[in-house]
Amino acid sequence: MTRALNRYSAAAVLISLGLIVNILLPRRVDSAAGGLEEYSVKSAFVLNFARYVQWTSPTNGSRLPNTCDLCLMGSDSTISGFEAINGQPVGSQTIRIRNANDSANMDGCQVLFMSREVDHADQLRILAALSHKPVLTIGEVNNFARIGGVIGLINKGGKLGFEINVENARRQNLRFSSHLLKLATVVGAQ
Numbered sequence: 342m343t344r345a346l347n348r349y350s351a352a353a354v355l356i357s358l359g360l361i362v363n364i365l366l367p368r369r370v371d372s373a374a375g376g377l378e379e380y381s382v383k384s385a386f387v388l389n390f391a392r393y394v395q396w397t398s399p400t401n402g403s404r405l406p407n408t409c410d411l412c413l414m415g416s417d418s419t420i421s422g423f424e425a426i427n428g429q430p431v432g433s434q435t436i437r438i439r440n441a442n443d444s445a446n447m448d449g450c451q452v453l454f455m456s457r458e459v460d461h462a463d464q465l466r467i468l469a470a471l472s473h474k475p476v477l478t479i480g481e482v483n484n485f486a487r488i489g490g491v492i493g494l495i496n497k498g499g500k501l502g503f504e505i506n507v508e509n510a511r512r513q514n515l516r517f518s519s520h521l522l523k524l525a526t527v528v529g530a531q
Contacts, residue, residue, distance in 0.1 A: 380422020382501060383454075383494060387411065387479055388426045388436065390492055390503075391452050393518040394510075396475050409434040410449050412441035414467075415456025423454070447471075455480040455490075465489065475514045486528050491515060495526070504528050 391409055409431040413420050420440055427438040441447050447467075453476050455464055464480065468489030471478060478490045485493030486506040491513060493504040505517060508529030 377418055377422050380419050380456075381425055383481065384423040384426045386494065386501065386503065387423070387452065387454055388429055388431070390477065390479065390521070391431045391436070393521040394477055395516040396451065397514040397516055407434050408437040409451050410437050410439055411452045411454065412439045412447055412450035413454050413456075414441050414459045415454070416458050419454075419456040419458070447476075450476055452477045452479065455482075455485075457481050471513070472509070473512060477513075477515055478509075492525075502526065 391411070411423070411426075413423055420438070423438055426436050429436045439446065439450070441450060441453065447453065453467075453471070455467070455478070457480075459480075461482070464482065464485075465488060468478060472489060477492070479485075479492040479494065480490045481494045483493075483495075486504040486509070487493070489509060491506055491509045493506075495502045495504055503525050505522060505525040505527055506529040507517075507522070507527055510517060510529075
């Protein structure tokens with residue numbers, strides 16, 4: 342029974358991510374083009390990351406019950422691109438999109454997405470402040486997962502890929518599905 346359940350779980354992860362890779366990604370994600378389409382694709386990745394991470398300790402701050410607060414830092418087009426996943430299920434919770442351009446508005450965030458528009462010094466400061474808090478940090482600048490973030494979205498030959506820093510995830514009390522780790526470029530100590 343357990344073996345069958347593990348196969349089912351593995352199949353669910355692979356199907357969810359496979360749909361993204363095979364349907365959304367044949368279109369090139371051109372960061373120079375920016376805009377709504379680019380962030381719609383990235384929001385689908387972020388939604389699936391949230392579905393396949395386990396928080397091993399309570400999140401910081403107070404939040405509404407039954408919500409997974411996804412905080413966004415970036416331009417209006419970044420935030421608009423994520424609106425399609427607002428209210429989508431993540432386990433027994435639903436995604437609630439929040440604008441976190443004011444860093445004082447980050448209490449209760451379970452997931453934080455930082456777009457490339459966020460100043461590098463601000464990214465470093467925020468990542469340092471969150472380095473021991475159970476917040477899944479996701480960004481799109483080069484080496485994001487290597488400068489303190491948990492997941493960095495990367496361009497792999499014109500297609501979207503991702504790096505996961507397992508050391509940062511461990512420090513932030515986050516655990517990923519092994520099936521998701523197989524699809525990622527893993528960085529950090531294992």
